Amino acid sequence: MNRRMFTGAAAGLAGGAVLLKTQVAPNVWAKDRRPPQSRVAILTATAYSDKLDQIVYEGLRHFDLSLRGKTILLKPNLVEYIPGVEVNTNPWLIGAAADAFLRLGAGKVIVGEGPGHQRDTQLVIVESGLERQLKDRRIVFVDLNRDDLVRVKTRSAYTNLDELWLPHSVVSADIVVSMPKVKTHHWAGVTLSMKNMFGIVPGAVYGWPKNVLHWQGIERSILDVCATLRPNFVIADGIIAMEGNGPLHGSGRVLNRIVLSDDPVAADFTCARLMGLLPEKIYHLEQGARFLGNGAVEAIQLLGESMPERIAPFSVLPPFKHLLCPAT
């Protein structure tokens, strides 16, 4: 039991039966959903352009997914637009993913996001350049901050939230694809496919910037959100990533990679390793690897390229120096 769990247990004992579930390690409340083996494809991509269409298409073919007639919801990371800074999942990659899923037989692809900072979702869509991709490729966008709602019981107990109100478009999709921007994060260490799922939680219920989740603890909320609605697939934008003071004010870092996976935990462990960080020291990843997906190298099958031999670690803020790989 680590310090966090011990603190939670102590609070539970003091609070009586109402807080009973905090007396035990939270992950025992979650069903173990780790597959025997997870698959990850690391793909080289050096620019945001229409060449991504073929790269993503070929990458997806490695996974031999059953897509015929299915509804795919792409969940990119759109925070807010800052001119000249690669904050958001690049629209070219979102467009390429939509195109690839349709080419592989998907019945319908929609893009959904509920920005955590900006209430004016339309403003972010237009300023980020996503509107152009949506129009050109005739893709429907759903504002997850204001979609119809479905009440869903949480499937782990890292927070005190017994249920979450989630967007109907997400809950009813056959396949939810988390499409994070690979970035450091000044509270959670990294923001990858799991942290990206914060954006499915509707601002209309939980406020901006998803206040309720912040009060419950960001890392704990990430785990409960992902346990409750585990993304089925990941396409991570690491072509130009962000290091330092992410997720908004860091520096661009050219990584020239996109990462595909059928397991969000495996995707995030792999991305963290590509960033030169130690994923097992990132709380929500370490906990996620206990029940939600695979983090161990031996449980991750690499379908695309191998890990680079030498990795220059991403710069991190001082509180996260312990995440840096000692020697890479």
Add this chain to the structure above:
Amino acid sequence: MDRACPGGGWNAGNSRVFGVALEPHIDATAIALLALQGTAAQNDGLLSRSRDQLLVRTRRCPGASSLAWALLALHAWRQYSRLAVEIAERGAQLERLLHSPDRIVDNSTLAVSALALDAVTADRNPFEVRR
């Protein structure tokens, strides 16, 4: 007032994180300015900087909701005469956006846009504090 961004205006949360000043948002700034009508004497510098932020950030604003909130705030502060031209320009801007249906994505955007245009054309701002 202690949540204001260093250069004026407000956003959805903190004004600084790890020593870095965060940027204001149009809608949050506009709503704060509407709420702070009548407090100019005490906080004139901050409110003036915040109005300037609104003007700069809405010059080519493609978001109808943000633009409508900004218009309501600028209209409520129209006693500052230099705002008159800017208000008219933003009103025309908003009207142009309303002709593009895919920019009006929800009822709250439609409603606040209607209120903003009504404020400008009929000089009737529901958020204005009259004395």
